[in-house]
Amino acid sequence: MSTTAGDAGTASDRRPGRLIGTILRRTLGFVLTLAVTFIGLTAVTFFISRLTNIDPVLAVVGDKATQAAYDQAFLALGLDQPLPMQYLIYLKRLVTGDFGMSVLTSRPVLTDLMRVFPATFELATIATIIGVLVGVPAGVLAAARKGRWPDHVIRVVGLFGYSVPVFWLGLVGLFVFYGKLGWVSGTGRLDVFFNGIVTTRTGVILIDSAIEGNWEIFGNAISHLILPASILGYFSLAYIARMTRSFMIDQLSQEYVTAARIKGNSYWGAVWRHAFPNIMVPLITVIGLSYASLLEGAVLTETVFAWPGLGLYITRALFNSDMNAVLGGTVLVGAVFITVNLVSDLLYKLFDPRLRST
């Protein structure tokens, strides 16, 4: 990296040939990272699932099957092969999108995942948006007013979000806002009589109904979504606000913030225009991790709100030794984490010039 202006941003960097080379190299690196991480992830989940004391054959044929039926299924599942071979077969199937059949739902796992993941995605995304829109300004405000009443209020509210169990908050929320006040709809993603009207394109009801212009269903989906999303959002808000606060306190004591004020910036101008852009990298990390953990599925929230999401699906699969479904779900969660991390990495470079160009 260049240190002085003399050779900084050297002209050769700007030559188009070099640029294309750089982009190619980066893309290749990106794909390679993705592949290696994925192989590692599937290997670990696959071998753990085979090491557990669950007979995958019994899960398929049931415990009343004859020996002949058992043997047939044993061969059909490829369990006579050595373990590494089984893993390769599994990998090959994964690449073609074949996650196997779910014993519990008797449908392909992929179909199941494509049904449950959008529900979780919808919930997690809205919750994260709430968490960021409220949590970040709250954290900045708390840092800027450190030790005074806005800071104390935000910390107490945040601590409450941290410590109250989500199922309790969910039930109380349903009782008050649905049962007593009737401001929101109850459990599930839609009222019963709206089910199946909108064609499933993405599986995200908000998007599907918007595409068809069916605003009645859109509104109904929102009124179902708002309570669980707010409750999940409250948790990520508490975390995001707390981290934002500590990142900002760190930056606000820096000299360049004082310099910004000497130039004639207002206090808040210095806070938002100068200190805030400097916390983007750690903040993106925090938001990314919080988002990814919500995308894993929030079992408790999904249970309380009868939300047919990923968390509930994987949990049920686990209780029923439905190993294909568990594996499929785990691979999906892994893929989500990898994607979120890669996107964070790209965003770092966008926000911090020191991380660009090596």
Added chain:
Amino acid sequence: MTDPLLTVDNLEVTFPGRTGVTRAVRNASFTLGRERLGVVGESGSGKTTMGRALLGLLPHSATVTAKTLSYAGRDLLACSERDWQQLRGRRMSMVMQDPKYSLNPVRTVGQQIGETCRLHLGSDRRDARRRTLAMLEAVQIRDPELVHDLHPHQLSGGMGQRVMIAMMLIAEPDLLIADEPTSALDVTVQNEVLRILDDLVRKRGMGLIMISHNLTMVSSFCDRVLIMYGGRIVEECAARDLGNARHPYTRALVAATPSLDVRRAELATVVRDPEWLA
């Protein structure tokens, strides 16, 4: 000297502490015209605190009182936050110690210098760019177009400090406080940066307060010198008269300055007299 730029009479800055009040600046009085005033003192003598008090930028916990604290006839103690925003950067400004910390790492040189124009001169993007390039040239940066789009981490210390000077002087303030502007720089570039600063201050006829602990540097660049000790101004004299200083602390400081002409095995040490603080 005509109408003074800055009048400071009986300035006191105190910080509350666990063991009682700390008096960081005590009974400081001086006036400043369009001249170069050096403020010298050891660490903790209150010179930086005094500089920041003049810009109204002390932490909330600090208490600032004065019989008079006025800038060009304007009472600084009565300034609202909004008044301060119009004063800072436009009328009075400050060059800080280390460009590594005083420039915003994620914004380009052009954005940071241009911001001063936008805040005070009502510049649009294009005008800010034009002025910034001219200002970069004024602080003797060879390739302004290139430097305009660089980030602070791509600059050397000397370049960074020149960018800092450009950022603080572009709105043409009348008073500049330079708080140890060269102590973070390599000795080789210190003189260069000082020369640029001195040049701009002279050309524009500004008032300069040069805060430093380098007695030699201050006495060669300034017209007048204030010596601070333990929060108070113990001596004020013309720079060339430092040799005839009256206060024992000043005399001890001057005696402790190494010289190329006189070989000495051991430099003199300052022997402190508790009387000085009384």
